[in-house]
Amino acid sequence: MALTLYYHPLSSFCWKTLIALYEADLPFEARLVNLGDPADRAAFQAVWPLAKFPVLRDDARGLTIPESTLIVAYLAQVYPAAASLVPADPDAARQACLLDRLFDSYIHHPFQQIVSERLRPAGHKDPYGVDQSRAKIGEGYDLLAPMVEGPWAMGEAFTLADCAALPALYYADYAVPLAPWPALVAYLERLKARPSIARVLTEAAPWFQYFPLKDG
């Protein structure tokens, strides 16, 4: 198969790319990486030295593409079925990219910081850093709630921005509940009902027991 996605079903950044692949109904081999297994990690590092997933391998073109945003943009550029994920209009494309960056930078990354803190050993905790990350997520919600046009981030078209929004909002809701931002609550519900996203969540469900923040 030409496309291989190195991923893990629980990985939030992998969700962004899975949503895009499912939206476009593109065939690909899903290669689950167990970073806890030294041999699996070493094999993945041979593909991408940073050993961060997702990574897309396109054998037909001899390309290895890391970074979730870049993977979605690549799919949109190369596969007609995925083209609408990045709007053709340059201004709309820029806005979709901006929303992707905002969801990643102000919600997704601070959420990752909170999870990392949860995994730190006793004596190395950073409650001040967690407070800062929570505050940043709240600022992200404030910023993004009025920017989401509805039904999708960019209006009628489902784009890269929505692929980025789902993992960010779905997971951050555990750390900073979305309830005070009803527009984002409603948006997240619409996202969850979208078939591509419902499929990602169904596939992740057996792994949620390993999610460190599932108890809040």
Ligand SMILES: N[C@@H](CCC(=O)N[C@@H](CS)C(=O)NCC(=O)O)C(=O)O
């Ligand atoms: N900026 C990267 C972030 C990728 C990332 O942080 N991936 C996480 C999983 S969600 C990972 O590989 N974690 C494993 C590790 O850090 O060892 C992207 O957008 O793809």
